[in-house]
Amino acid sequence: MANLRRGVDEAADLIVAGAGMAGFCCAIEAADRGASVILLEKEAKLGGSSMLSGGSFAFAGTDQQRAAGIEDDADLMLSDLRAVGQHKNDEALLRVFGAEQHATYRWLESLGFVFGPPKVASGQSVPRTHRADPVGMFGLLAKAADRTGRVRVLRETTATRLVRENVVTGVMVGERFIGARRGVVLTTGGFMRSEPLLANFAPHQEHAMRMGSGGCTGDGLRMAWQLGADLRDMGYIRGTFGMHPDAKPDEHHFLHSIYLGAIAVNRLGQRFVDESLSYKLVGDACLAQPGAIGFQIFDRGVMERSTSDGSSFDMGAALRAGRLIQAPSLSSLADKLGIDPAGLAATLDRYHAGDPDFRRTSLSSGWGKPVRIARAPFYGYPSRSAVVGTYCGLVVDDALRVRDVFGEPISGLYAAGHVTGGFHGAGYMTGTALSKAAVFGRLAARSAV
Secondary structure (H helix, E strand, C coil): CCCCCCCCCEEEEEEEECCCHHHHHHHHHHHHCCCCEEEECCCCCCCHHHHCCCCEEECCCCHHHHHCCCCCCHHHHHHHHHHHCCCCCCHHHHHHHHHHHHHHHHHHHHCCCCCCCCECCCCCCCCCEEECCHHHHHHHHHHHHHHHCCEEEECCCCCCEEEEECEEEEEEECCEEEEEEEEEEECCCCCCCCHHHHHHHCHHHCCCEECCCCCCCCHHHHHHHHCCECEECHHHCCCEEEECCCCCCCCCCECCHHHCCCEEECCCCCECCCCCCCHHHHHHHHHCCHHHCEEEEEEHHHHCCCCCCCCCCCHHHHHHCCCCEEECCHHHHHHHHCCCHHHHHHHHHHHHCCCCCCCCCCCECCECCCCCCCCCCEEEEEEEEEECCCCCEECECCCCEEEECCCCEEEEEEECHHHECCCCCCCCCCCHHHHHHHHHHHHHHHHHC
């Protein structure tokens, strides 16, 4: 426990910086273990980019999966994570996640979370995406934190520096020193809204859209970096394919009909990727196309697979909003989208024949079979690649302690969620940002208190 030597304006056992999924789960867990917590949030609204995420969690071995006859467990999930991460993941973090993910799923349900039926998505060999309503889930988290009587939430309060006196003893908020007797946990998110950091670490994403909470400018990363924190996976920052070109930074108008059977083409009507790959890899391929734009093309059969849950598989909502374009024929669809009609027709003929250049054998990571696109009406969704998360950052060990450039822990400093690196490696599985945030937020609290 830190001895607070300098003048303290206020103090708590634990300071958690960032009131997204990781921050709230950390604060609640610490309070349940008897600690007093000050939860700082830079913006007026709680939730950060977690609120904009669509509410998708990846869990294995759930009741919903068993009810749907889906066989899944932690071992298969970790195998998928290694594959999509190109085996660049931190194995210690994967093992801890695998051991804790189901208990965290149960814990979230105990708070009132209601998860939808499992859906297959990017990087998953079986359906394991469980969606919860983002607004509702943060209402539940806020109530759970309030019930503890030990969590104080300070909105529009930005931590600007960490204070270290042998150990990290708190944070500066402007000229105020807020002390932490048991440590500081950084849950400040990524830096997808920081042009200087993106230019430094991800110049290859110059033409990708920038999305996410306006508070995601790398504050926690910089504060820990100043104390010598090590970084990892910075070279693996990628955008996500499927964002509508007209979306604003705080609007996640994603559509992922490619995982239900759509193909992705460029303005010439040509396919440019195997659509079953991670939408991060599809996003990179999209950036190389004319105008850095692609189009998801599908037919009535794929449209019939649409969900009605507001997720990236809700094609009906996209159609009603005017973002998804419908036409009675492929040629008229091409005209509406500004695609070469002859090129699109030739591409579909080639696709149905097995397209040797971008051979596709599944809908997503081995799950599901490709379908013919031949039943009118036809649909097209203009799609760009968007940086919605950076999935890299501070090096942490399996106790969520931040490590410095020499591999030593920075005493009193912990981190969880999007501000950390190591877990995803070189790729990303849908839903793991939120599930990772919940799991590691709770574990950081246990380590600290």
